[in-house]
Amino acid sequence: MATYRFSFPTMIHFGAGVRRQAGLHLKEKGLKKPLFVTDRGLGALPVCHEFLEELRSEGLGYASFSEIWGNPVKSQVLAGGAAYRKHGCDSLIGFGGGAALDVAKAIALLINHPGDLFDYEDDKPGARPFDQTIPYWIALPTTAGTGSEVGRSSVVSDDETHLKKIIFSPVLLAKAVFADPELSRELPAKMTAATGMDALTHCVEAFLAKGYHPLCDGIALEGFRLSAGALVRAVKEPKNLDARSDMLMASMMGAIAFQKGLGLTHSCAHALSTVADMHHGLANGVMLDHALRINAIPTAERFSRMAQTIGLRETGPENLLEWFGRLKAEVGIPRNLTEAGVPRDRLSKLVEVAVHDACHPSNPVPCTRETFLDVFSRAFG
Numbered sequence: 557m558a559t560y561r562f563s564f565p566t567m568i569h570f571g572a573g574v575r576r577q578a579g580l581h582l583k584e585k586g587l588k589k590p591l592f593v594t595d596r597g598l599g600a601l602p603v604c605h606e607f608l609e610e611l612r613s614e615g616l617g618y619a620s621f622s623e624i625w626g627n628p629v630k631s632q633v634l635a636g637g638a639a640y641r642k643h644g645c646d647s648l649i650g651f652g653g654g655a656a657l658d659v660a661k662a663i664a665l666l667i668n669h670p671g672d673l674f675d676y677e678d679d680k681p682g683a684r685p686f687d688q689t690i691p692y693w694i695a696l697p698t699t700a701g702t703g704s705e706v707g708r709s710s711v712v713s714d715d716e717t718h719l720k721k722i723i724f725s726p727v728l729l730a731k732a733v734f735a736d737p738e739l740s741r742e743l744p745a746k747m748t749a750a751t752g753m754d755a756l757t758h759c760v761e762a763f764l765a766k767g768y769h770p771l772c773d774g775i776a777l778e779g780f781r782l783s784a785g786a787l788v789r790a791v792k793e794p795k796n797l798d799a800r801s802d803m804l805m806a807s808m809m810g811a812i813a814f815q816k817g818l819g820l821t822h823s824c825a826h827a828l829s830t831v832a833d834m835h836h837g838l839a840n841g842v843m844l845d846h847a848l849r850i851n852a853i854p855t856a857e858r859f860s861r862m863a864q865t866i867g868l869r870e871t872g873p874e875n876l877l878e879w880f881g882r883l884k885a886e887v888g889i890p891r892n893l894t895e896a897g898v899p900r901d902r903l904s905k906l907v908e909v910a911v912h913d914a915c916h917p918s919n920p921v922p923c924t925r926e927t928f929l930d931v932f933s934r935a936f937g
Contacts, residue, residue: 557797564812566706568733572797575607575696575736579614582647587692589617591645593636593660594652595624598698603739619643627829628655629715630673636663648693654702657695661710661728664693678724686725695730698739700803701751701837703758703811705733718830722914737800748791749887752803753841756783757821758810764855765817765918772816777865779809784866791887817918821847824931827909832898841889842896845880846935850927852877855920892937906932
């Protein structure tokens with residue numbers, strides 16, 4: 557399989573085997589001791605040990621930090637920063653899914669920036685400026701979901717309230733990405749489905765988001781086409797590198813496109829992660845067809861374009877919503893919140909968190925507390 561290099565604006569090395577170029581890349585930049593940031597599950601797997609051995613073969617020292625699990629929280633970032641300083645590191649490698657990459661970004665921020673991590677929260681009144689240097693960091697995604705490897709934000713939760721905080725700045729972009737589809741071949745089918753629905757939802761919501769941004773619209777629509785065609789194959793044929801490559805590319809395209817904005821599906825998903833500790837991608841997958849129904853008529857032309865892009869014979873909004881339902885069934889995503897095991901008594905709390913989320917203001921239809929009450933009520937089935 558061919559490999560490629562392109563900048564958008566991050567330098568992206570894309571293709572099977574490109575992970576083996578990461579150590580040499582750091583060495584060529586004059587770096588000697590990266591902090592290797594990954595999650596607990598990945599840290600115990602052979603793929604991590606093999607990668608670290610390749611770093612050693614390039615003559616690099618390294619320190620490892622793998623105390624990341626679930627949705628990332630501030631205490632994990634602080635522990636990672638302490639590890640960076642303790643071991644005298646000069647750079648970072650983010651290796652994993654969105655959690656590991658978001659934590660790596662946040663660690664990089666705190667190395668030279670003073671104060672509390674949440675002092676840098678996006679749109680916070682009186683937020684501290686991003687005015688210090690960021691250590692050189694590179695990203696190696698092992699899932700095709702959040703696209704955090706090309707993103708400008710880190711999403712980290714408060715340990716006590718579980719509320720998600722968004723730290724956003726272009727200075728957080730990775731200096732280089734090594735996007736290797738081989739790294740996702742061992743991902744279990746359920747996680748492939750959940751992360752894949754996250755990538756697809758990013759593309760869909762970015763395309764529907766209000767505002768003028770034809771660049772993001774084009775990227776989102778092509779990312780939707782790629783993910784719609786590859787997700788089922790990636791779930792059912794885990795070794796299929798073509799499907800894995802298309803999903804990895806769609807994931808990055810979704811993350812690039814959603815600088816335009818997202819929508820109410822993501823606000824619902826963030827509420828589910830906060831209230832029910834549901835995996836973000838799974839939450840997007842469960843909610844997608846339920847949440848988007850309120851956008852269907854006002855944005856019928858855009859629904860039609862998406863339906864045409866994936867080759868549906870009938871291209872009305874209802875046809876696309878039905879297709880989302882069929883896709884969920886094929887890849888094993890629960891039809892509704894009841895099937896997903898969310899107790900109905902969480903309804904009021906879900907509404908309260910969602911209405912205060914930062915994603916829905918860019919939804920093409922204004923969302924009120926009543927909107928979310930209706931969406932979540934229907935999503936319980």
